[in-house]
Amino acid sequence: MVEQQSNLPTAYDPKEAEGKWYDYWLKGGFFRAGDQPDKKPFTIVIPPPNVTGNLHIGHALNMTLQDILIRSKRMQGYDALWLPGMDHAGIATQARVEARLREEGVSRHELGREKFLEKVWDWKEHYAGIIRDQWRKMGLSLDYSRERFTMDEGLSRAVREVFVRLYKKGLIYRGKYIINWDPATRTALSDIEVIHKEVQGHLYHMNYPLKDGSGHIRVATTRPETMLGDTGVAVHPDDERYRDLVGKTVILPVINREIPIVADPHVDPEFGSGAVKITPAHDPNDFEIGLRHDLPQILVMDETGTMNEQAGPYQGLDRFECRKRIVEDLREAGVLTEIEEHVHSVGHSERSGAVVEPYLSTQWFVRMKPLAEQAIRDTRSGEGVRFVPERFEKIYLHWIENIRDWCISRQLWWGHRIPAWYCGDCGETIVEMEDPTRCPKCGSEKLEQDEDVLDTWFSSGLWPFSTLGWPADTEDLKRYYPTDVLVTGYDIIYFWVARMIFTALEFTGEKPFKDVLITGLVRDAEGRKMSKSLGNGVDPMDVIEKYGADAMRFMLSTGYTPGNDQRFRWERVEAARNFANKIWNASRFALMHLQNVKAEDLSLKGPLSTADRWILHRLNETVERVSESLERYDLGDAGQTLYRFIWDELCDWYIEFAKLPLYGDDESAKRSTRSVLSHVLDHSLRLLHPFMPFITEEIWQHLPVEGDSITVADWPRKRPGFEAPEAVREMEILIETIRSVRNIRAEMDLSPKKQVDLLIRAEGETLSVFRNNEAAIRRLCGVGRLQADRAVSRPQRAMTAVVTGAEIFLPLEGLIDIDQTLARLEGEKKKLDKEVERVEKKLANEGFVNKAPAHVVEEEREKGREYREKREKVLQRLKELKGE
Template sequence: MSEEFKMAKVYEPKDVEGKWYSFWEKNGFFHADVDESQQAFSIVMPPPNVTGALHLGHAIDATIQDILTRYKRMQGFNTLWIPGTDHAGIATQAKVEEQLAKEGMNKHELGREKFLERVWDWKEQYGGRITQQLRRLGASCDWSRERFTMDEGCSKAVREVFVDLYNKGLIYRGNYIVNWCPHCHTTISDIEVEHNDREGHLWHIKYPIKDSDEFLVVATTRPETMLGDTGVAVHPEDKRYTHLIGRTVVLPIVNREIPIFADDYVDREFGTGAVKITPSHDPNDFEMGLRHHLEQICVMDKEAQMNENAGKYQGMDRDEARKAIVKELDGLGVLVKVETLQHAVGECYRCSTVIEPMVSQQWFVKMEPLAKPAMEVVRDGRLEFVPERFSKIYLGWLENIRDWCISRQLWWGHRIPVWYCEDCGAEICVKEDPAACPKCGSVHLHQDPDVLDTWFSSGLWPFSTMGWPEQTPELKQFYPTSVLVTGRDIIFFWVARMIFTAMEFRKEVPFHKVMIHGLVLDAQGRKMSKSLGNGVDPIEVIEQYGADTLRFMLITGNTPGNDLRFHPERLEATRNFANKIWNASRFVMLNLEDYQEGLRGELELADRWILSRYEDTVASVTEALDRFDLGDAGRLLYEFIWSEFCDWYIELAKARLYDKENPAARKTVQSILLEVLEGTMRLLHPFMPFLTEEIWSNLPVKGESIMIQSWPKARGYRQEAVENQMNLIMDVIKAIRNIRAEMNVQPGKKAEILLVASEVVNREILEVGRLNIQHLAGGSSVDIAADADAKPAQAASAVVGGVEVYLPLRGLLDLDKEIARVEKEIAQAKQEQARFEGKLSNPGFLAKAPEQVVAKEREKLEAINTRISTLKVRLQELNEA
């Protein structure tokens, strides 16, 4: 072994990952300058929350982006991957408020300006954690271009967009139903409400019909909101109630008269088919209220406590009030019945508090005119979803979109750029902070206290990160971006908003393709959450297994767009793959001590075969990456490396590699091993960057780093005839190995091998592979015959590809012992057979067991029957030997 050989016997990721990442970053390999002579490839990273820590969702998202970026960089593209973080209004403010609470303070005591100083301090101290963790994963972003949704450039873009939309009449302020979080004290958008099934009740309440002895029974899951009822709706075709349309009922407890009206929205099958309408506390009721000109009565405050409109219930929280109101209804004799039901309850995505729909004065974006061009670009193919099925989900949401509430009752965020004149009442929306009222000249101005929804700024991300509204060189070369990679759960949160803002302000798509990946679930198919305790920390995985193992595991064994179940045992399997690559690479390099470049003699069949298989792998992996099927690309690499290169070619090459009497053959094998290993490491580099860099750096090749080497190209070397010939030889070897395993032949025991092939072409192929067969199948000799006359009388046999394979048994094993062993196996198998047959003939079992359990037992019986048949054939062969 050469003194310069430095590869450790065992691959230890922690010994190489930090070293290589620092090397890449220090040498500027991630950086992209504007260079119009090169074709561009660009990605913007979905900005993780500045409060966040890396989770598996981030890990799969960043891994996919890094694979694509490294692949395109190696293909020679001018590759830009822009990283950044989101200011995460609700989450970040909550973190700082928690700190203040520990100090015995709150934000109001500190004041807005001082509070924001504390938030910026927090951001500077803790906000870089997730970007450091992304480095641990191997993300090859251009960190010199890192952005933050509240940095100066992004803030300028936000102001530009808001003022422009305001001036076009697309941003307005009005009273509208919003999702209010009583805990976070802010509105949240419809798509930030998580609907989770909870056990609840359906209360049936009699509403007396005015001037009548009749009652109209309504069913509700929220009796506490009845204090704000301003109508009762029925379906216009519901014959039970058509005679009541236009009448009024007297609202119990409150004794307010409210109308009965018809509306197609009412579900006749739910409850009683008569629905109480509370426009101020239900989004559907709000829309119905607008259609029928109903009064809006809010009965709760922003703490979800009953307000002055709740009368004697004022001051109670909504849960207390519910109990008290139900009790009073029961006392009045109008509570008909209570049903238990499972129903979806809206919760805040941040704190899991039950959302309170509430009419409030907020800022909104008119969505209909913005949604139309955003739908058109998908329909006409200017922007494609991968997989395509997600385009239907995207279009369905935009077709039914409501105006977007963009104001949040927070202090941390982009403050709404609207000022109010305290003297003339003017509303001022301008790009620069005004010094005086443009209408009356007054200097008594105050700014709107609310901030913008976080998604407003991240919706501008593809172009704000490149310097817009300035017309920068980066925008000219790298915009539109090439592809957006994101999870299926934020198509509405983020993807749609980037598309409609880009179409409005850039008049072109923000990216050409949207690659959607699924969620990472636990082994049982559940979402990972703190409450379930089933989360997995990617950094802990990296510490134990290495970043490459985590990366490769996350993108293999799955199809595009589908959720991935996290099975810990898959990490073990992937680590074994990494170790296999390491050990094979060490073997190659240990045998390159006397390697001389350019010395390659005549190629044997095995050499031509591995070069052909490598050529096919290059083409197949490239094609899979181009269609964004990273899982398939990973699978192809795994199969080529593990099976064809390691298990076959290296083993086939050893005899010539160790043949001291034939140095020319050794030189040829060295050349092939190095060529295929080096090229395969380049193919694998985007997937496993640290491992491949460490191996490549030890190879006798030139270059600073594998990551800036060229992507392998198919050279037209594929030879299917060669592959077919080699496949026959490999099939024969596998058949012999199977016979030896089935017959329990000791590994060191050499066997006489007879191969019978009637076709001349097969005999010629076998002759070429004779030594390989003898070496890899444990043969003492290999005879090749044209007909079965040479068949030994007592032999185990198999047939593969028109070739009969025979292994004489006499002398190969102790027949008496083997017969006894097989007879014992048959007896044990028959016991199992009887047990399964007994269970499946038991009427009680068949009646009570689930269908899938019965099916499983039938599968087991079928398997044991096949096993018994195989053993009997083997026993017959042994008895004839």
């Protein structure tokens, strides 16, 4: 522990505190796991951020939630491991580096593979350093001694082990299939890397003439440029309209290729004309039909989306330019019969935004259905991974029950190169754990490794166990696997979560984590998704620079409910900063009265006041609720519970009551109050520490406590000896009374220094509460004469309030100028009448209600409610002043 100081500075300086304490934590090794093997392990592996750039506010939310969980578990006595790492992010990172090279007038092909990869590694090191610095600024308690990268030596070994074993098991195969192709980045994409958007397009209706001159058959397409690859026309076998045409030949317009008419049950006879053109190399359904009927596969585009030599006169045109040209030519030829407006779903690349092209290509695939079987059985039996909230389990289960094979090869240079070699003499494919030097089939040394790399998600799918040393049977793997909880967004349940579960069950025989805590998005104040195009993104480093890390963390965590989006509002960050200042000022007050006090000087065994027993009881309840909320991952509720307890009860009420004995002459009462104040502040800081680590450490180091750091201090526990329901009842009466008197004083605009008379009508135990706490009521209400009795009468002119079990009267004679006050209240009433009328007219206007944004309408409704409530209070006070 650092040397204790008795006083805190006047104001809290986040910049000074944050750097100081993070260095202290790292130097002390407080984040390192494994030092105490007798403790029960608790593990979180970080969802590895991509080394494509800086972290965004969504990262800040996700990582704050993980840090809250790991810090609380560490304090609860667990051997808590939070394992950090980063993802190489194949497509995204290569695209960023290539963009930078283009700015320099260089392409990766000019550099060559080796030199290009050197550039990417430089990029990785640069951004990895930035990310680590951002982790530091956010206060994340990561075990840096175990940091991993998806392309480090150990993880690369794990990737190869998985690929080889799945290949030998027949679950990885290479074949020529229709895949999703991104012409911008020139690589294959998996199905879940394609974002489908509704697009206003056209449906083009064409007549394909029969070769025998007996007529034509009508087809339709949204992509006329692909007709250049047509190798057939299909109709349903039971469609009587075309039964006589099956087996005949049509002439493909413009190209004049002869193509057959085939019958296939996949065709929907109710859609369009009931006849469809078949383009096996450019449509996944057509590909399957083509296989069934042995139709040729003609690819009419190259990797960039440019028409190739198979496109005849359209060779060299961009695919969209070709569309325009071919439509003109079809119209001129008289075969284009109609162009219909048509809204349809079009796939776009998640990474580049380009329109995805269904494309016939030789790729590597994983057979997913066999891998999904165990995960499906586990989920149905209740033995699978638990999703929080539960509703996401249904989404996950639906997807894995309908899963398709996964295209895992990518036409990139950055990534894990596919460990497959091809023999130049006999064509043998070799997949082994070690690089081959000769062909096992023919002995040739003419071996070439596959040029492609694996999909990024292939390596990150192994993350929970590869980071702990798998395939080696390491001590970390034995101790910390399976992990306890994964915190991630709902947008990557398919990309990542499902694949981690599949591979973990296949290669470790265990689920990779017990729970998955789902987060939503952080949206802007209007509820829009943050994006570069809207310019509404928020850099977490800007938030920290302005308000400090604790304020950002507390704002994000208290706005969180599992699975739901939240809105970022700067005023909420300011409120969190104000909360930090409130804690700071309360702590400064406490430390003024704890000068030269040591931990051994404090004791809770002496006589305690009503306020002392109340705050200890409420601390007990807060400990219990916060602990339970964290256990069920309701971190927002835990933070809000702490906010209410610390701000409302500790700072606003207990400290006010504590001032009486602390500034009084009773030394015994002083000692008791100091002990309670120190204890409650200490334990409040411990509960708050996972949310606001820096300010809590700064204050805690000044308190008379034992220990090196709050990061490893014991988590508070409920203490039966603190139960005091009778003190809670008494304090509720006192607080209600004090609040009522203060409200009356504020409404009457009375100076805090002006003393008032207070009459209280009560009896029995309630009357005893007022009599036993007369000094507190006098001081906290600014009361001169106080009378509490069962026989108290209401003065003719008095402000009144009803509290639990009592009535209170504040006589007005001689206290205020009644005529002047009546005039002021009448003025307030008129203003409120006008405001109520204005809001009601606005809300009665259908144009406003229907056209204005929902949040604007709701704000007006809320204003109306507030104005009406204020007016009711004014009317009540007018009655009381008039003696009515």
